[in-house]
Amino acid sequence: MxxxxxxxxxxxxxxxxxxxxxxxxxxxxxxxxxxxxxxxxxxxxxxxxxxxxxxxxxxxxxxxxxxxxxxxxxxxxxxxxxxxxxxxxxxxxxxxxxxxxxxxxxxxGGWFTWDGSVPAVCVAGGSGVVPVVSMVRHAARLGRPDLLRVVVLAKTWAALPYADELRDAGAFVALTRENLDLPDGSVRVAAPPYHDEVHDLLDHDRFGGADEVRRAYVCGSVGFASYAARLLGELGVRRDVVRVEQFGVTG
Missing domain, CATH: 2.40.30.10 (Translation factors)
Known part of the structure; x- marks a missing residue:
């Protein structure tokens, strides 16, 4: 597709x-x-x-x-x-x-869509990972998981939807209220992603650095979306390639 x-x-x-x-x-x-x-x-x-x-x-x-x-x-x-x-x-x-x-x-929706035609960066928080999961599954079916670099943030592992699937797909997962045991036996201390960590993800052959990113997606609460968009901007991702979807507390 x-x-x-x-x-x-x-x-x-x-x-x-x-x-x-x-x-x-x-x-x-x-x-x-x-x-x-x-x-x-x-x-x-x-x-x-x-x-x-x-x-x-x-x-x-x-x-x-x-x-x-x-x-x-x-x-x-x-x-x-x-x-x-x-x-x-x-x-x-x-x-x-x-x-x-x-x-x-x-x-x-047409603004926040990804058809698999360009490499993309996704930064999502909490239940904001849901549209990113669709992108990850689409990339896997295309046989091009390298097209996506994914960063997700949640309070705890149990609070993160699709946690196992995202981890297995290579997403960078950060938790803020509990430490995270990594597959290599190391531990990621509870904290939001640091600039250097996200920068390393973007410094990849597929992107050639933050300033070469052609599409970036941010999804989460209003506060998270503001944080993530600011983080990408500080790393050098151009504002015109960042697409943001944010949500409030509704039932």
Whole structure:
């Protein structure tokens, strides 16, 4: 799908829940939903879906969730983090089961997409890793994992969605509230990524240094996105190649 034009639709359709996998700890409960979407339009990594719930009295509530699946996956995978008092996330996490039918709209978004045609750097925090996971899976299917350099930040290992998959794909993982045991037996002390560490990731044959990066993606909370965009700028990544997607606390 490298070089494919962005797919985008605003029409509502239905999606049947095929799998609902609860995970995370008490501080970050979440559910991975695998959906069979009717009349599905193929997505690009970085796009999202809107999920709408409808009550018997026709009251509706809706929220947007990034796609984690590769475009070639026959199912659409969404990661939903349960928010306190969240109408949509609470229902999807606590109630949704295989066989349930949801109203969905998507895929949506064109700015924060990656089609595999250029090397890219991704810096994501917490549940902001979800669209990056789609990019990682897409790169793996293309046989070009070298196209992506990924940096992810979370409070703890349990709080990081897709932690094992990201580590196995070669992502640089930093935790802020617990030390991280690395595969080589060493320990990464709890702290956000340092400038030198990220600089070393960008000083790579695929990029030729920070000033040669052609596309960079930042995704996470408002505070994290500001930190990550500033970090990339201080390292010499051009502002015009950085694409930022940030989110607040909604349910």
């Amino acid at each position: 490298a070089g494919t034009t962005t797919a985008w639709t605003t029409a509502w359709t239905t999606a049947t829940v095929v799998e609902a996998v609860r995970e995370g700890d008490t501080s970050s409960p979440r559910v991975r939903l695998r959906l069979d979407v009717a009349d599905r339009v193929a997505h690009l990594p970085g796009q999202h879906y809107v999920v709408r719930l409808r009550a018997p009295d026709d009251y509706t509530a809706q929220r947007s969730y990034s796609v984690a699946s590769d475009p070639a996956d026959p199912l659409v995978e969404l990661l939903v983090e349960r928010m306190p008092d969240g109408e949509v996330s609470g229902h999807l996490h606590d109630v949704a089961e295989p066989g349930d039918v949801l109203e969905v709209r998507g895929p949506i």
